[in-house]
Amino acid sequence: MSAPEILERFGRRLRVGFVGGGAGSVIGRTHLLALRADGLAELVAGCLSSDPDRADASARALLLPPERSYPDWRTMIERERDRADGIDVAVIITPPLYHAEIAEGFLAAGMSVLCEKPMTATLAEAEALTKAVESSTGLFAVTHCYTGYPMVREARHLVRSGALGEIRLVEGQFAGGEPSLLREPGDPSTRHWRFRASAMGRASLLGEIGSHVHNIVEYVTGHRVTEVSAHLSTVAARREVYDNAYLTVGFGNGAAGRLWSSFVAAGAEHGLEFRIFGDDGSLHWRQDDPEYLWLLRPGRGMTRVSRGMATTSGFSQAATRIRPGHPEGYLMAFANIYRDCAHAVMRTRLGEDASRELAALPDVRDGLSTMRLLEAAVAAHESGRTVPVGG
Amino acid sequence: MSAPEILERFGRRLRVGFVGGGAGSVIGRTHLLALRADGLAELVAGCLSSDPDRADASARALLLPPERSYPDWRTMIERERDRADGIDVAVIITPPLYHAEIAEGFLAAGMSVLCEKPMTATLAEAEALTKAVESSTGLFAVTHCYTGYPMVREARHLVRSGALGEIRLVEGQFAGGEPSLLREPGDPSTRHWRFRASAMGRASLLGEIGSHVHNIVEYVTGHRVTEVSAHLSTVAARREVYDNAYLTVGFGNGAAGRLWSSFVAAGAEHGLEFRIFGDDGSLHWRQDDPEYLWLLRPGRGMTRVSRGMATTSGFSQAATRIRPGHPEGYLMAFANIYRDCAHAVMRTRLGEDASRELAALPDVRDGLSTMRLLEAAVAAHESGRTVPVGG
Amino acid sequence: MSAPEILERFGRRLRVGFVGGGAGSVIGRTHLLALRADGLAELVAGCLSSDPDRADASARALLLPPERSYPDWRTMIERERDRADGIDVAVIITPPLYHAEIAEGFLAAGMSVLCEKPMTATLAEAEALTKAVESSTGLFAVTHCYTGYPMVREARHLVRSGALGEIRLVEGQFAGGEPSLLREPGDPSTRHWRFRASAMGRASLLGEIGSHVHNIVEYVTGHRVTEVSAHLSTVAARREVYDNAYLTVGFGNGAAGRLWSSFVAAGAEHGLEFRIFGDDGSLHWRQDDPEYLWLLRPGRGMTRVSRGMATTSGFSQAATRIRPGHPEGYLMAFANIYRDCAHAVMRTRLGEDASRELAALPDVRDGLSTMRLLEAAVAAHESGRTVPVGG
Amino acid sequence: MSAPEILERFGRRLRVGFVGGGAGSVIGRTHLLALRADGLAELVAGCLSSDPDRADASARALLLPPERSYPDWRTMIERERDRADGIDVAVIITPPLYHAEIAEGFLAAGMSVLCEKPMTATLAEAEALTKAVESSTGLFAVTHCYTGYPMVREARHLVRSGALGEIRLVEGQFAGGEPSLLREPGDPSTRHWRFRASAMGRASLLGEIGSHVHNIVEYVTGHRVTEVSAHLSTVAARREVYDNAYLTVGFGNGAAGRLWSSFVAAGAEHGLEFRIFGDDGSLHWRQDDPEYLWLLRPGRGMTRVSRGMATTSGFSQAATRIRPGHPEGYLMAFANIYRDCAHAVMRTRLGEDASRELAALPDVRDGLSTMRLLEAAVAAHESGRTVPVGG
Helix, strand or coil, X not given: CCHHHHHHHHCCCEEEEEECCCCCCHHHHHHHHHHHCCCCEEEEEEECCCCHHHHHHHHHHCCCCHHHECCCHHHHXXXXXXXXXXXXEEEECXXXXXXXXXXXXXXXXXXXXXXXXXXXXXXXXXXXXXXXXXXXXXXXXXXXXXXXXXXXXXXXXXXXXXXXXXXXXXXXXXXXXXXXXXXXXXXXXXXXXXXXXXXXXXXXXXXXXXXXXXXXXHHHHCCCXXXXXXXXXXXXXXXXXXXXXXXXXXXXCCCEEEXXXXXXXXXXXXCEEEEEXXXXXXXXEECCCCCCXXXXXXXXXXXXXCCCCCCCCHHHHCCCCCCCCCCCHHHHHHHHHHHHHHHHHHHHXXXXXXXXXXXXXXXXXXXXXXXXXXXXXXXXXXXXXXXXXXX | CCHHHHHHHHCCCEEEEEECCCCCCHHHHHHHHHHHCCCCEEEEEEECCCCHHHHHHHHHHCCCCHHHECCCHHHHHHHHHHCCCCCCEEEECCCHHHHHHHHHHHHHCCCEEEXXXXXXXXXXXXXXXXXXXXXXXXXXXXXXXXXXXXXXXHHHHHHHCCCCCCEEEEEEEEECCCHHHHCCCCCHHHCCHHHCHHHHCCCHHHHHHHHHHHHHHHHHHCCCEEEEEEEEECCCCCCCCCCEEEEEEEECCCCEEEEEEECCCCCCCCCEEEEEEECCEEEEEECCCCCCEEEECCCCCEEEECCCCCCCCHHHHCCCCCCCCCCCHHHHHHHHHHHHHHXXXXXXXXXXXXXXXXXXXXXXXXXXXXXXXXXXXXXXXXHCCCEECCC | CCHHHHHHHHCCCEEEEEECCCCCCHHHHHHHHHHHCCCCEEEEEEECCCCHHHHHHHHHHCCCCHHHECCCHHHHHHHHHHCCCCCCEEEECCCHHHHHHHHHHHHHCCCEEEECCCCCCCHHHHHHHHHHHHCCCCCEEECCHHHHCHHHHHHHHHHHCCCCCCEEEEEEEEECCCHXXXXXXXXXXXXXXXXXXXXXXXXHHHHHHHHHHHHHHHHHHCCCEEEEEXXXXXXXXXXXXXXXXXXXXXXXXXXXXXXXXXXXXXXXXXXXXXXXXXXCEEEEEECCCCCCEEEECCCCCEEEECCCCCCCCHHHHCCCCXXXXXXXXXXXXXXXXXXXXXXXXXXHHCCCCCHXXXXXXXXXXXXXXXXXXXXXXXXXXXXXXXXXXXX | CCHHHHHHHHCCCEEEEEECCCCCCHHHHHHHHHHHCCCCEEEEEEECCCCHHHHHHHXXXXXXXXXXXXXXXXXXXXXHHHCCCCCCEEXXXXXXXXXXXXXXXXXXXCCEEEECCCCCCCHHHHHHHHHHHHCCCCCEEECCHHHHCHHHHHHHHHHHCCCCCCEEEEEEEEECCCHHHHCCCCCHHHCCHHHCHHHHCCCHHHHHHHHHHHXXXXXXXXXXXXEEEEEEECCCCCCCCCCEEEEEEEECCCCEEEEEEECCCXXXXXXXXXXXXXXXXXXXXXXXXXXXXXXXXXXXXXXXECCCCCCCCHHHHCCCCCCCCCCCHHHXXXXXXXXXXXXXXXXXXXXXXXXXXXXXXXXXXXXXHHHHHHHHHHHHHHHCCCEECCC
């Protein structure tokens, strides 16, 4: 059954509910666009804010039926579970402090869950959630949206198929410094959770963006980070959390690497990129120029890999929608997470094989791996030593 | 009334019908994505192919109600006009030979029309359609999708606000040569309309892509092309139309320029770009790196203009959805045409001012201007002389 | 005999004299650097300015012996011819009005000549000079310095060895607009010859930079321009010559192309580049990023060709001095003209084969070809017609 | 006295002798080109190889007088000191093991010294040499050639004049992986000193290229590295030294940073670059695109800084030779070291102020600083701890 046939066979769009992501939420708007793009799913319910008035206003702006705008996620689970047309998938867009509890609730009700990163606020929660996922029937994925880029997937294909030989060095960074990140807001009460030590400790930077850079290098290489040393620091005045993190890491296959996360790389608008070096060449990818992958092979020049090549893998072609030469951008990368998730849920219910989609999605084990790194990085920083990443 | 409030005030999504664009149509899939992205409109009816079986299969794949999948566009007009929930907007995605007739039909029924480029197959049709639009109550826009890019709009803002001084030189090109364009297909019966002389003569290249490059330089500069000399040629073996067009042009303000359209610029995946030079500097934009605009000012270096600048105009900011640093790509540019169109229709019905949206949309006068250029270019090529662009 | 051995075998440096190029001459300083770089030649005499005081001051600043600083080039020929240690090579760095006469004088005295571009001021002079060269024993080369770039030579190697298949389209441009070119100087008496109609007519732009762009595309492709249509115009206020030239051209093999020369491409610091398209791919080179050549092949991505490739030809490797990764720049490109010239003169005197060096140098036939184009372009502009390029 | 006048006032070229750098030495050829470029100096003597036959063959190929080709550097010092036309400057191009001893010898003879990097093989030698320089009358500079690039100097000017605000993060790397570095040669006896543990221990990588990256960030920022942690490793099979070094460092002003040196960044042809972040923006420079400096300021876009700007500092303009738009490349950067050195020696002898030239040249204190870092980095690696950089 080819991808375009799945919706017709399934006979309806997937029903989705959001927890969080209401009016004013940048990431909420992004999820909405990603959800809509392919016409495979529709938003039918939500608990769009912890503030009930804001939740209701958000629901009205989206033309949601009032009775499916819930004041809290527990009520949402109960009511949606009881409806014949209840949601298939819950999307968790709250701050990380609540992810574990909410995700376990929806999974226990038999629903699938798409969860924002970092997967949880603590390693202990991640371990518990992993068990919950493994004993549930629903699908669980983490929206590490950058893995949705076709060229990130092509990088994974190339690395894993041996195009670079054995992997030796891995450079990952998410080092930005746009104005809103670079300085603390005048009014501390308007701080995003990422700048509150109460959200996930002083190392929230590692959860907010360090999780992406860790995830993407593991996603592409297939190797787990197994040890870490760390230098964490705070640059911005009046900031209560770290805003720069230098990690030097080792990987399971013996490769070495560096992961850099920063909010104070002044002037960089985004800053996610990776470079992966093997015995026979290297690959470079930058999120601000995401349509291309740069392949360097000693003595053979540098090749710009794009979707428009006869050799492009099926794995990355499946993550595209339009012809080469038309940049697809971040929102379609994000939409690929939704599309893979929707197809995986539909295929599974139709009794079809969903292994391609599941292979492409960051799962609970990936989220757990990141939470292990975070804990180890803090320990490494505090001890001034290299620390193994538990597992 | 701010943009996010319009949908809630309007109380429902706009109802849209497609003529053409069914299964297998690349541009049809693109329209679907653009239509869905913002949740402002929904596809509720269609005459998705001139082949009725294909039309129905396409409708089923999209979960359209069977009774709203029409075998011909005339029936579609009749039935939709009679429904209480009939379509608000018709989108014309057929080859250009049929655009004029279909557009006039829907306009006459009081509906709005979004029409693919080139607007018509001939100048005479364009003139007639212009009159039809001007005497109708509906909105009419041409999907010159590249005008939806925020940085194209920023270029327009900068040029028109005098950042470059008087405009002197204008370079536009749409010169690609991906494998499917570079050579004629083995089986001539599988040719796209662009490669059939029967579709709009031997100069169909100018309609298919020359229309974009002409439109974008007029869109950005605000100056019409007023004279043209032309060198048209055919490179690919067994091709019955021109596949390379060099136009040297003059603009209403005295500027000179060149417009190059090609299917045989071997290796270029897309190839749309412009450079605009004034007395005080120049701007460069390329569709394959669309998030950035390059501003060069003599003695002041080159500045990469992006969405993340404090000086970015409201006109281009209104065409964005996510934070700077996250590439939005071609599909969101296309979606901007839909969003502006939806907001303009809704605002108009609500009695609100829609002038911002209307200013941003390529209209029937722009389409007419392009058809005038096409006719003049062919005359220029045939005479070996510079020819005025009628008006 | 390998290149490093030639100097030792020859036993001394070549003796060089300059006509023009004294203090204050930008191009004179450039020649000096190029001459010195490889230690193959030394400046021993000169008539460095038409102003004798300036000539002598220039000579003193260079530590030239006073008796070899000449007040006029005729005296220089006479005296140098009579010295046992007289110059081997004269370098002509005057405005073009004097090139033909001076070159013929040195050639007649048995010396070799390196001549700045444009080769002459008129086509008639170019024809006469061609005959003079062909009946002389000296070497004659035109300092089309950009042909000295290794990657321009690699482009020539690739094109001529068929890497792109048959050549179909050729885009060349030298379109700059730095502050000193963009506007007329306040004091017209300080104008460079390029801005004086008296120097070589109103189309001096074509001589000054149009000659480079014409030469480089013929150098790379091996095809002569055989027809031209032209649009010449003047943008800058108070300017008495054209400052923008759009040429549409045909080549001997049937390829079409465009050559653009401009001083009013505001903001571009230099602006020389070419793109060459064949049936199987294209090559792009820009002088502001000269270390790389971009090779695009449909369906095979874009490859950055550099010196560091196992496949780089001997023809371009011979034009390098240091390891890949260390940019060599414009001055070393210029020095390649000197090096090839010095090696060719030495090899010839030693009775060795100098064909590799001679093949790499723009010669009198190339200069003649450019003067033919210039004459035809002016005729084309004035007639509004396509004009054959005489030959 | 302006730069062009110095030579005329001095009345002759500086006389230079090389120790090392004979035939087959890549760096020797580079020094020769740099020495010749400006006509300020001439090579008149040498001890061009430790192998006397090779030394003599090298001298002959350069047309050196046979009596000034010396079999050992001690003889060279003696004889040149006794000649009326003896050398002014000795250039030391040997492996680092010999630098200190040779440099001290020439300095003691009253000559000036240009010394290749790393300045010495050990910290103890560096300390002794520093004392020798400080008690000598000659000039001493280290050929950290990359500091000769105009845009590196412009970066220094911008950083030191506060364009970025307080410096917070410093990223430097010299991570290449061209074929000759990536693997060990088949025959270990052909190894360059950089791959021999006997040359300067297992951390020779830090001397060979780590010295450049350390020097350049100190040169630009004006801040010394004061602490370091290190992860050194060996990737290539059969290699006896480290070929990858990750250093995490702190600077005197509190900034943090990372310095990466590698021979196994497979596919990178060169790999030197830096990014410097302050409170108000950042600067990025890459040696493979050295004509430009990228200045990013939050909310103000990215500006490509080049020589062609009205704001370019005199400090960097003094390091240029030709007009903006003509890339000057690595060899002219290297030549700037020679030019500054020649001008400084001449000015000093003429009793003029040489402070501008001296400020631009990496001196013995800079070389000492690098040797301190190297020793600390090895200690940090071995202890697994952060180590202060002595001083």
